[in-house]
Amino acid sequence: xxxxxxxxxxEVGTRDGLQSIQTQFSTANKxxxxxxxxxxxxxxxxxxxxxxxxxxxxMADTAEVVEGSLMVKGLxxxxxxxxxRGAQSGMASGAHQLNFPLSVSEAHSQANLRKPVSAAIDDFxxxxxxxxxxxxxxxxxxxxxxxxxxxxTISGQVPLADVLRAAGQVIALGVDEIAVADTVGYGNPAxxxxxxREILAMAGDIPVAGHFHDTRGLGLANVDAALEVGVRRFDSxxxxxxxxxxAPGASGNVVTDDLVFMLEAMGLRTGVNLDRLLEAREFMVxxxxxxxxxxxxxxxxxxxxxxxxxxxx
Amino acid sequence: xxxxxxxxxxEVGTRDGLQSIQTQFSTANKxxxxxxxxxxxxxxxxxxxxxxxxxxxxMADTAEVVEGSLMVKGLxxxxxxxxxRGAQSGMASGAHQLNFPLSVSEAHSQANLRKPVSAAIDDFxxxxxxxxxxxxxxxxxxxxxxxxxxxxTISGQVPLADVLRAAGQVIALGVDEIAVADTVGYGNPAxxxxxxREILAMAGDIPVAGHFHDTRGLGLANVDAALEVGVRRFDSxxxxxxxxxxAPGASGNVVTDDLVFMLEAMGLRTGVNLDRLLEAREFMVxxxxxxxxxxxxxxxxxxxxxxxxxxxx
Numbered sequence: 001x002x003x004x005x006x007x008x009x010x011e012v013g014t015r016d017g018l019q020s021i022q023t024q025f026s027t028a029n030k031x032x033x034x035x036x037x038x039x040x041x042x043x044x045x046x047x048x049x050x051x052x053x054x055x056x057x058x059m060a061d062t063a064e065v066v067e068g069s070l071m072v073k074g075l076x077x078x079x080x081x082x083x084x085r086g087a088q089s090g091m092a093s094g095a096h097q098l099n100f101p102l103s104v105s106e107a108h109s110q111a112n113l114r115k116p117v118s119a120a121i122d123d124f125x126x127x128x129x130x131x132x133x134x135x136x137x138x139x140x141x142x143x144x145x146x147x148x149x150x151x152x153t154i155s156g157q158v159p160l161a162d163v164l165r166a167a168g169q170v171i172a173l174g175v176d177e178i179a180v181a182d183t184v185g186y187g188n189p190a191x192x193x194x195x196x197r198e199i200l201a202m203a204g205d206i207p208v209a210g211h212f213h214d215t216r217g218l219g220l221a222n223v224d225a226a227l228e229v230g231v232r233r234f235d236s237x238x239x240x241x242x243x244x245x246x247a248p249g250a251s252g253n254v255v256t257d258d259l260v261f262m263l264e265a266m267g268l269r270t271g272v273n274l275d276r277l278l279e280a281r282e283f284m285v286x287x288x289x290x291x292x293x294x295x296x297x298x299x300x301x302x303x304x305x306x307x308x309x310x311x312x313x
Numbered sequence: 314x315x316x317x318x319x320x321x322x323x324e325v326g327t328r329d330g331l332q333s334i335q336t337q338f339s340t341a342n343k344x345x346x347x348x349x350x351x352x353x354x355x356x357x358x359x360x361x362x363x364x365x366x367x368x369x370x371x372m373a374d375t376a377e378v379v380e381g382s383l384m385v386k387g388l389x390x391x392x393x394x395x396x397x398r399g400a401q402s403g404m405a406s407g408a409h410q411l412n413f414p415l416s417v418s419e420a421h422s423q424a425n426l427r428k429p430v431s432a433a434i435d436d437f438x439x440x441x442x443x444x445x446x447x448x449x450x451x452x453x454x455x456x457x458x459x460x461x462x463x464x465x466t467i468s469g470q471v472p473l474a475d476v477l478r479a480a481g482q483v484i485a486l487g488v489d490e491i492a493v494a495d496t497v498g499y500g501n502p503a504x505x506x507x508x509x510r511e512i513l514a515m516a517g518d519i520p521v522a523g524h525f526h527d528t529r530g531l532g533l534a535n536v537d538a539a540l541e542v543g544v545r546r547f548d549s550x551x552x553x554x555x556x557x558x559x560a561p562g563a564s565g566n567v568v569t570d571d572l573v574f575m576l577e578a579m580g581l582r583t584g585v586n587l588d589r590l591l592e593a594r595e596f597m598v599x600x601x602x603x604x605x606x607x608x609x610x611x612x613x614x615x616x617x618x619x620x621x622x623x624x625x626x
Contacts, residue, residue, distance in 0.1 A: 156618025190579035217609030266503035296530030305469025
């Protein structure tokens with residue numbers, strides 16, 4: 001696989017997508033999807049989350065999915081963990097990376113997690129401490145996801161100062177990556193430039209990722225804006241799987257297939273082979289029960305004479 | 314209506330949209346659509362095209378539509394004209410502006426117009442001469458649309474030098490506006506920045522517009538890229554009407570409703586009231602026979618606490 005990537009793509013459809021739909025994927029089908037997408041060159045997949053199975057039955061087999069995913073050569077296997085208990089399971093599972101979501105909006109944190117943002121930061125500190133106290137987990141990367149950083153369905157606007165405060169706190173605690181998330185699809189390109197300029201300046205050598213939902217059609221415009229100020233890591237979902245229960249017809253995460261097309265067309269190497277990626281998409285779609293999928297390139301095809309960034313070099 | 318616009322939007326659904334679908338709109342329904350959209354604050358509408366009715370029966374009533382549109386207070390009424398004959402009809406109709414498309418791709422020009430680019434430029438010169446020779450038309454604005462500027466389905470890539478040569482020629486002839494068109498949805502944000510930087514530098518005080526199709530999902534990303542280098546004029550289509558016969562599920566032009574949302578969210582004043590625009594969309598959709606429409610904001614609604622640029626000022 002190509003190691004000279006300009007942009008690092010993390011597939012989150014196997015977590016953010018699957019947790020939002022009705023269809024139950026079997027463990028075997030999840031693993032085949034992951035295998036095909038890794039084969040296409042996607043370097044990292046968030047394969048599941050360690051949450052109580054009662055809350056998200058789709059994620060009940062995450063430990064098995066991690067185990068199977070670790071067999072896929074060269075793939076970085078990451079999982080979402082919402083608290084210390086999840087992080088302990090995540091570390092024990094052998095996952096390479098834990099993604100810990102923090103709600104930046106006070107109202108959202110109270111409503112969803114029943115705790116203030118400061119308490120969620122304390123939880124994150126416990127996760128970092130758990131790794132420190134268990135040297136066998138020293139190699140596990142711990143990322144923080146700053147959720148609702150672009151706005152919140154309860155409080156509306158989220159002050160930039162709150163986003164930067166949370167970023168500063170996870171940096172001080174020793175985070176390995178910061179993902180800034182437009183959880184509800186409120187973000188716009190101007191806002192992206194502002195937020196990411198500030199976060200990148202604070203983060204120094206710590207990688208910063210963008211996580212966008214296409215709820216209001218601005219997903220790829222937001223990616224381009226973030227790219228322009230220097231972001232080189234993005235979350236996305238194959239076929240835009242996920243949608244939004246409150247917005248019929250609205251896509252979920254940025255569509256991985258369209259994202260790869262856009263980046264490669266712009267001359268940025270992703271290491272992903274678009275044809276193979278569309279084969280992975282086909283496999284995924286075959287196992288969905290009438291769940292909507294999204295994306296333009298799957299219908300339109302690439303432009304005549306299109307060259308991937310790799311070939312153009 | 315607000316005259317302090319930061320960005321000028323031209324609705325082209327009544328031309329580019331209607332000419333691409335099966336549904337026939339009556340003259341009365343076209344005029345009601347135009348009236349409602351102008352009422353929402355859209356400053357310019359391309360209400361039709363002066364082409365042979367045999368080729369495009371949908372456009373056979375363009376003279377009447379122009380006549381009716383001229384009654385709408387404050388609206389700039391523009392029409393597409395493909396040649397001198399169309400331009401003569403356009404000037405006689407009383408339209409405020411003629412949009413003359415030129416194919417920048419030699420292969421596309423030969424295939425569609427059966428003439429080389431240089432002959433199309435000669436046609437454009439004749440249109441300019443006709444205005445000069447008829448002082449009663451001195452006030453009519455003449456715009457050139459550089460079609461296939463981002464690529465062509467026949468030849469693939471279109472050299473930047475060809476785009477700039479055509480731009481230079483229409484500028485020398487006295488064009489009043491240049492629209493740079495991604496006719497087949499091949500463009501990407503990096504390409505936008507390159508092309509528009511060059512054209513804006515050549516154009517000086519002559520307004521430059523971007524015309525994007527969302528065929529590969531990059532329409533709004535391309536708008537943002539063009540905005541960033543200084544473009545302040547865009548074509549778009551209400552509900553993305555138009556589609557592409559070769560790309561099932563692919564949107565036509567950039568969706569006017571989503572474009573207005575993006576711009577206003579970024580703090581750029583369009584002068585357009587989004588609620589009223591969605592009422593115009595509703596009217597349009599009611600009169601379509603199962604034609605697909607597109608757009609995210611119509612489903613998702615605006616973010617909580619969303620303020621238009623006008624109010625935020």
